[in-house]
Amino acid sequence: MKLLNKSLVYLSVILFLIIGIWSVAFYFSMLREIKESIDEGLENYKRQIVLSAQKDTSILSKNNFNEGFFAIQEIAHERAILIKDVYIDTMMYMQDADDVELELEPVRLLKTAFENNGKYYELRIINSMVEEDDLIKELFHEVVGLYLLLIAVIIFLNNFVLKRLWKPFYSFLSQLKNYRIGSNKKFPEVKTQTKEFTDLQKAVTILLQHNVEMYEQQKQFIGNVSHELQTPLAIILNKMELLIEKGNLHLEDAENIAGIMNITERLIRLNKSLLLLTKIENKQFLDNQDISFNNIVQQTVNDLEEITAFKNIKVSIIETAELTVKMDNSLANIVVLNLFRNAIFHNTENGIVTIEISENIFKIKNTGIKAPINEQKIFSRFYKTESNANGTGLGLAIVKAVCGLYGFEILYHFENGLHCFELHIK
């Protein structure tokens, strides 16, 4: 849930509680004020009535509330002494303008006593009270209105004012989402002075710098290691060559040395391939020219014709267009060579290799093992099938790296007993 909306939820709940409690308090407070006010009025009436009674005794006979808002009853002296002024909330039948018949209405009643000419009277004065349930209903409506108004204002604030305040954060967030280590993009930045955001930017920048350094170091590492390995490997190889050349060896010893040389040569090939792969991934080949794939294919097929003849593999080239690509010449050669070489070495004797060159696609198909190779793994480093355990396992990884460099697509599928590789040039 978004932060703005989350805070809205908390605010709504708290506001609800506050307004709820407040409105209850407000109600009682109002009610008390009203009653106090009415009570003062009743007190005033009492004084007026007592004074009137002294002048005009006719009012002493008003025993019920028929004519007015008071009732006087003569009572015994003993009782009169016991009466204290008391204010009561009670109900009385009344009929006001919009009533059809007498209805019970709430009134505030003052019960008191006074003395006039030696006689004692109980005096009851009433005043119309506000209908409590009407009051409550009214207050409730107003409070709910207030609550909704507050919520509406908060939502407005969130969506317009606060959103604007948070905009730099969202811009920063989107830059972070798009950032890739090693892409040499600028670090994400905030265009604001808000302290929290500038602090965030500082922290992220430091973190990214550190990561970029490590990434670059790692990139260099494989290249450096491979590079350092070249000389020791050269020494081993040459020493072995000289040793065998010396002659006078038992056949077994010679075979052992030959075995060591084979393994050393394998290491050397692996090293060279790793180095190449690293260079490609480090974008160290950037001499782009217009390259004709058709020419390269012809050249490569010619170069390897002895091997294809030896394995009795029939190679056919179908050219429907001239495929010209802007890329580094040596990389183009490597791609074609690796694909063609694979097509030969993973082939069966008397098999076929078909090359199709069209305007944007270079296809190479070959016979080989009768089952499809794992599409997901085939381009990963060091993946080898049984048919070439002696290979480096990097041939296709290198092709894929070159494709990644130029945005080409390399695909594999198995169809009609043929392993098909397709290179799509964009």
Add this chain to the structure above:
Amino acid sequence: MKILIIEDEKELSANISASLMKEHFVIETANNFHSASEKIEVYDYDCILLDIMLPDGNGLELLELLKKTKKAGNVIIISAKDSLDDKLKGLELGADDYLTKPFHIAELNARIKAVIRRNKMDGQDTIELANVVLDLKNRTFLVNNELIPLNRKEFDILNYFLFNKNRLVTKTALAEHVWGDNIDEADSFDFIYYQIKNLRKKLNTAGADIEIEAIYGIGYKLIEK
């Protein structure tokens, strides 16, 4: 023939020396920039093997020195660096060739012989042994003065063997030399054997007095019969 090996790795330098001495070259070595620059100032060499990664200086500077004194035409750069930039720079500065480590002994040998020949060209460029003549300029092969046709690859193979006569040429070295760096992932080198078989047949039929011997299954040696 005098060869100077400028290489800081002593083991490697020793290997190369041992190999080249079998070719009856006179070998001198230098294992740092300083001693190398002294030597090239004072002496002339038929071929200089130059490692550009020296501990106390950049080998390319030595090359510039050589260029100034017009001695750069017989330099083979040997380097662990495989970058195109380095190759181009070296060749621009007048080096004759660029060989990346690790290399086969047979390959180094062939390159040195090629460089020496290029520089001693006096109109002729042939290799002669027993009753065969290989004309490198015209790319022809003669046995007893009779022209024996060879295809391109067969010619290159024979050329390689003749440059490396009496020396071990491993199958890998041969494959890499003739079919390029990238042939080496062959699952077996049976096809090399097949090529050699054909070549032998041709030599026999032509009555050549040279022979290609198999060495312990790992390579071949061209010898006089």
